[in-house]
Amino acid sequence: MSAMLEMKQVTKTYGDGDATLTVLKNLELSVRGGEFVAVLGPSGSGKSTFLSAAGALLTPTSGEICIDGESLQGKSPQELTGLRLRRIGFMFQSAQLLPYLKVEEQLLYVAKQAKLGGREASGRAAMLLQRLGLWERRGHYPEQLSGGEKQRVAIARAWMNKPAILLADEPTASLDLDRGREVVRMIAEEVHSEGKAAVMVTHDERMLEWCDRVLHLENGVLVGR
Amino acid sequence: MFLALREMRHAKARYCLIMVIMLLVSFLVLFVTGLARGLSYANISALENMPAGYFLIQDDAGHAFRRSQLGAEDFAAAKEAVGAGNAAALGVQNGTITVDGAEVKTDITFFAVDMQGLLAPKLAEGTGISNEESGRAVVDAKLEESGVKLGSTIRDQTSGMSWTVSGFVNDSSYSHVPVVYINNADWQTMKQGALTGNNGTPADVPFNVIALKSSSVQAADLAAQLDQVESITKKQAIASVPGYAAEQGSLQMMIAFLFVISAVVLAVFFYVITIQKTSQFGVLKAMGTRTSYLAWSVLCQVLVLSVISLALSLLLTYGMNMGLPDAMPFQLEGSTMAFTGGLFIAVSLLGALISVVRVTKIDALTAIGRAGA
Numbered sequence: 195m196s197a198m199l200e201m202k203q204v205t206k207t208y209g210d211g212d213a214t215l216t217v218l219k220n221l222e223l224s225v226r227g228g229e230f231v232a233v234l235g236p237s238g239s240g241k242s243t244f245l246s247a248a249g250a251l252l253t254p255t256s257g258e259i260c261i262d263g264e265s266l267q268g269k270s271p272q273e274l275t276g277l278r279l280r281r282i283g284f285m286f287q288s289a290q291l292l293p294y295l296k297v298e299e300q301l302l303y304v305a306k307q308a309k310l311g312g313r314e315a316s317g318r319a320a321m322l323l324q325r326l327g328l329w330e331r332r333g334h335y336p337e338q339l340s341g342g343e344k345q346r347v348a349i350a351r352a353w354m355n356k357p358a359i360l361l362a363d364e365p366t367a368s369l370d371l372d373r374g375r376e377v378v379r380m381i382a383e384e385v386h387s388e389g390k391a392a393v394m395v396t397h398d399e400r401m402l403e404w405c406d407r408v409l410h411l412e413n414g415v416l417v418g419r
Numbered sequence: 420m421f422l423a424l425r426e427m428r429h430a431k432a433r434y435c436l437i438m439v440i441m442l443l444v445s446f447l448v449l450f451v452t453g454l455a456r457g458l459s460y461a462n463i464s465a466l467e468n469m470p471a472g473y474f475l476i477q478d479d480a481g482h483a484f485r486r487s488q489l490g491a492e493d494f495a496a497a498k499e500a501v502g503a504g505n506a507a508a509l510g511v512q513n514g515t516i517t518v519d520g521a522e523v524k525t526d527i528t529f530f531a532v533d534m535q536g537l538l539a540p541k542l543a544e545g546t547g548i549s550n551e552e553s554g555r556a557v558v559d560a561k562l563e564e565s566g567v568k569l570g571s572t573i574r575d576q577t578s579g580m581s582w583t584v585s586g587f588v589n590d591s592s593y594s595h596v597p598v599v600y601i602n603n604a605d606w607q608t609m610k611q612g613a614l615t616g617n618n619g620t621p622a623d624v625p626f627n628v629i630a631l632k633s634s635s636v637q638a639a640d641l642a643a644q645l646d647q648v649e650s651i652t653k654k655q656a657i658a659s660v661p662g663y664a665a666e667q668g669s670l671q672m673m674i675a676f677l678f679v680i681s682a683v684v685l686a687v688f689f690y691v692i693t694i695q696k697t698s699q700f701g702v703l704k705a706m707g708t709r710t711s712y713l714a715w716s717v718l719c720q721v722l723v724l725s726v727i728s729l730a731l732s733l734l735l736t737y738g739m740n741m742g743l744p745d746a747m748p749f750q751l752e753g754s755t756m757a758f759t760g761g762l763f764i765a766v767s768l769l770g771a772l773i774s775v776v777r778v779t780k781i782d783a784l785t786a787i788g789r790a791g792a
Contacts, residue, residue: 245787251787272709275707275783278705278783279706279708280707282707284702286702286705286786290698292422292703293429294422294425294426295422299425303421306421307709351706363787
């Protein structure tokens with residue numbers, strides 16, 4: 195299967211002159227479809243920078259990034275916004291659901307943004323919510339959900355537009371161990387059933403049993419152990 | 420719309436409160452506007468209702484009718500230029516009258532007009548008067564409150580002349596006092612008394628201005644052709660009625676302030692809400708929502724709020740108008756209402772622009788690596 199995310203010689207430096215700080219240094223990564231990769235590293239190791247670059251939110255100083263075979267180089271901000279909408283699913287720390295949308299509307303909103311037809315969108319939303327055990331909760335507001343449920347809604351929202359890759363930024367940070375492991379397991383299940391890829395950034399080594407590959411971000415490069 | 424409406428549905432109390440404020444402000448705007456229009460109409464309705472668009476006036480009179488003095492030659496020239504039916508001489512004179520059978524004196528303004536001409540009063544009640552018959556007058560219906568009835572005799576305090584009231588007209592005030600229409604024959608008698616020693620023929624008695632129903636070019640040409648005469652529009656003439664500008668000016672200032680207040684209140688409210696939602700906007704942008712969509716969402720909310728509160732305040736104004744006593748001058752035409760409402764919405768949207776600018780500046784990058792709600 196072709197690579198869903200391809201990062202070649204990606205370097206990101208901040209500042210200039212003597213005060214440069216190299217966060218990513220010729221970083222190489224290739225994630226295939228159906229693969230769930232965990233990226234570990236302590237705080238300040240550049241996990242956020244890595245994820246922002248992979249998620250087309252941050253332009254690297256040098257190097258090339260391809261999402262599902264499509265290079266990010268030379269794209270305008272509008273084109274990158276469209277690419278994030280259709281090709282990338284995001285999960286953030288503490289879910290970041292919109293407080294004023296019901297669970298089902300959280301999903302329909304992203305579908306609407308991607309101009310997905312109404313019937314197709316509600317069908318897919320129903321399927322995802324059922325798979326994640328949220329169907330009974332579809333008419334609730336986020337404030338009525340537990341932390342684990344919120345993060346499950348975030349999983350469903352991230353997969354809604356059938357992205358090539360899901361990028362998760364510490365999805366378990368605000369959850370206890372059991373809830374966190376459950377969320378990670380569900381991400382893994384979705385990766386395998388959708389045949390797409392996922393990259394999860396975390397600092398918690400207890401969350402790795404469902405991951406296909408574990409990489410460590412050290413001195414600006416990814417290393418396996 | 421999707422986000423805008425759902426957010427308002429979720430935070431009903433918050434948006435209802437701001438709507439109530441906007442409702443009150445827009446109601447006040449409409450009410451003061453109606454009051455200003457009503458006062459203006461009560462002040463100069465006699466001028467406002469004249470079918471003339473332009474006036475010829477002496478150029479050193481400063482647009483004030485009573486200071487101007489024009490003669491028969493000017494009138495003849497005007498009639499020749501625009502046609503006899505489209506020019507009319509007007510004599511204006513302040514007066515105080517006593518009404519036979521009533522104990523009070525009343526201030527009035529005499530309008531001396533050609534009873535067959537352009538400025539002839541449009542009767543609401545009674546019979547008209549001819550140009551020849553002397554001693555008869557048509558008066559503004561407001562004089563009824565001073566005890567004037569059809570057939571009453573009114574007496575001018577200064578000249579001692581008296582008239583029998585033969586008819587009433589509606590909405591005819593000048594400088595807040597009712598107008599008494601008399602014919603030119605009586606005007607000449609009245610003025611000859613004042614101009615003793617002049618011993619001229621009746622035709623020599625001057626009047627104040629000439630009303631013209633003509634194009635602006637015709638009026639300007641005519642003014643240029645005559646000595647020491649200028650042409651002014653009806654609007655200019657109204658603005659120069661004593662007290663008119665001062666009265667309207669203070670009301671206009673209140674209205675202007677209300678517009679500014681409504682813009683600022685709305686701008687501050689939405690700005691604070693936008694700042695509160697900075698991280699939400701960052702997440703939405705990271706997920707691929709276009710900035711233009713978010714900007715529209717903010718504008719949509721402002722539009723919905725201002726349109727609903729405006730509609731409610733229009734209803735409120737309408738109801739208030741029904742319940743107001745007649746003595747309170749209040750007038751709000753459809754065109755004024757539409758203009759005021761349109762301006763209110765435009766000003767609201769203008770106030771929302773700083774929030775829109777704020778939204779466009781939020782960086783999607785803030786979504787990554789950040790904890791919090």
